Amino acid sequence: MVLSYITSPYSYSQVLYIIAEITFPIHLLGGYCILFKTPLAMKSVKWSLFNLHFWASLFDLLLSFFEQPFICMPVLxxxxxxxxxxxxxxxxxMVYIGITVNYxxxxSTVSMFENRFFVLxxxxxxxxxxxxxxxxxxxTIAIFxxxxxCLEIPDQQYARAIVFAKNSEIIQFDLPESPMFIISVYNPWITYRLLIYLALFVVELFVFTILIRMNMKKAMTGFRSTISQKTLKMHKNSIKAMNLQVAIPMLVICVPCLSSIIVPVFLSDHQGFINFTNIVVSSHGALxxxxxIYLQTSYRAEVVRIVGCCRKLRIGEGVQVFHISSTS
Structure with missing residues (x-):
């Protein structure tokens, strides 16, 4: 039922606009906490953390608001x-912007962990x-x-003729106001490059995670005591939070993307499932x-303070209304 509903490009777009309305305030709140509520002892991580937050938020908003790509598989x-x-x-x-932000x-995730390793x-x-x-x-990889x-994008008249001839089921989505755009006519190198780049970034992230863990363990046991134990403990808790902050959203991206390759083989409405995965991925930055905010103590305290102020304001307004009505 749900997959059938979001198979339509117009329903899919409406759902994404709703997602954008929900997630945009969360992105703003996260940016505010990083810029203004990061403790002085953690100031060295502020800009690398904000860099990651910015690109993750922009990626979300590209999917849910600015671009809303309706992707047809198995063709690109x-x-x-x-x-x-x-x-x-x-x-x-838009294809160039989407690919660049995606990389x-x-x-920026690797840069954040490299920054932690370098500073500590x-x-x-x-x-x-x-x-x-x-x-x-x-x-350079991300930008180029x-x-x-984009330089490999074929002539659209030629590409559409070939793709529609072999994949007639996607012709129904070739809308007059939104004609189908063919990025590639069975060019495997696009997929190969994507896999190579992602594997490279995963290896880099793994290396810095291991280096931080090893050096942190040595420092906590006193072999490298250039940093106070209190500061090390604070950084250790911060790194644990960073690990969860990165790992869980990555699962939100990886699991749906892998499912979008495997599950459609067993579904008749595979376009609906592909749209569903895009909707899920478009919320990863907000997650x-x-x-x-939850894992960083100073950010969590600020949100509690804001929510507490709002609650007091509502209670105060209620008391004022009750007082007026009683005097009348």
Missing amino acids: AGFPMGVMKWLNVETGV LVPV FAEDTHWRYIRYLLLIFNY SGMVT SALLM
Whole structure:
């Protein structure tokens, strides 16, 4: 029932707009907490954490508000349904923006963990010079990979004829106001590049996670005591929170994406399931922000303070109304 409803491009777009209305305030709250409520002892992580939050939030909003890509499988084709489409932004430009932001999320995740490793354990080592090469390399991949894909986009008249001839079931989604845009005509290199880049980022993230864990263990046992035990304990708790903040949203992305490849084989309404996975993925940044607020003590305290003020205000308004009515 639900899959049948969101199979329609228009219903799919409506659901995504609702998701955007719910998640946008969460993104703003997360950004506010990072910028203004990060403790002084953790100021070194503030900008790397905000960098990750920004790109994750933008990725969410691209999926749910600005672009709303309606993706048709098994071919690499689709069309936008979001605000940028109504602003007459070219579909090719939206493809580039979407791919670039998609890569900037894992790159910023790696940068955040690298920053933790550098600040805690490698400021006085040769890594303070080498790290810039890694950062430049990662951000270059993120910025130029989408450009390579866009340069490979085929002539649309030729591509549409071939794709529609072999996949007639997607013709029903070729709308007059949103014509199907073919990104690739059976070009496996796009998939290969995606898998290679993601594998590279996963390896980097794994390496920094292991390095932080090993050095933290040595420091906590007194072998490397350049940082006070109290500060180390605070950073250790912060890193645990970062691990959960990254791991759980990654599952929200990976599980639906893998399911979108496997499950449609057993479903007749596979387009509805693909749309469902896009809807789930479009909320991963908001989930990450909620986890961050919950796991970081200073952020959680600020939200409790805000909610407490709102509650007191509502109670105060209620008392005032009751007093007026009683005197009348």
